Amino acid sequence: MLLILKRLETQDLQDTLRAMGEKLVERFLTHLGKADLDQEFSTIRWIKNNWPRTVTTTSGGTTVTTTMVGSCSAKQYQQIYSAALLGLQWLDRAIARTDAYLVKPGDTATQDVRAALELHFHNTTDRVAHHVKERLAHIRNDIRARCRFRLNAMVLGTKNAMSLPLMRPMTKWCFALTSSTAAE
Secondary structure, eight states: OHHHHHTSOHHHHHHHHHHHOHHHHHHHHHTOOHHHHHHSHHHHHHHHHTOEEEEEEEETTEEEEEEEESSOOHHHHHHHHHHHHHHHHHHHHHHHHHHHHHHOTTOGGGHHHHHHHHHHHSOOOHHHHHHHHHHHHHHHHHHHHHOBOOOOHHHHTSSSOSSOOBOOTTOOOOOSSOOSOSOO
16 A cells, blocks of 8 residues: 555645545554565655645634645644744743843842853853854744744634644654754
């Protein structure tokens, strides 16, 4: 089966996986032998990253059907979304706290930042604090640029806005069989 799927074009693969259904695809992918896992890693990842999944939800009189292509289920997307939001909140807070430290480094309200700079960088100078703030802002901007999330409240059961994560076409966040990079 793996050799058949390997020879398909992307659209044909997606159509075949859709026709197989989620349970059969999941069973196929979880019952591969060690030799296949070792020798066909790239093929298996390609199959998982082109796996179309359909989620249909109803709220009141409205039914929404969403098809996602990728190795993440709707639940995994929700977990990634929640983690990304939390990470962005932490980064925003860390940047704001570092800004406050730079304005008043001797203030008792910024002593936690001073202690963190001393602990992690063994230095509390403005130059180091500015550098840390710039790195935090760079990380925050990378996350925002790579994962522009909009969630469908009905699909994911959250109180957020419409539709699933919008990502660059080659960005894949959920690898069941991941390589050394988290995103491609």
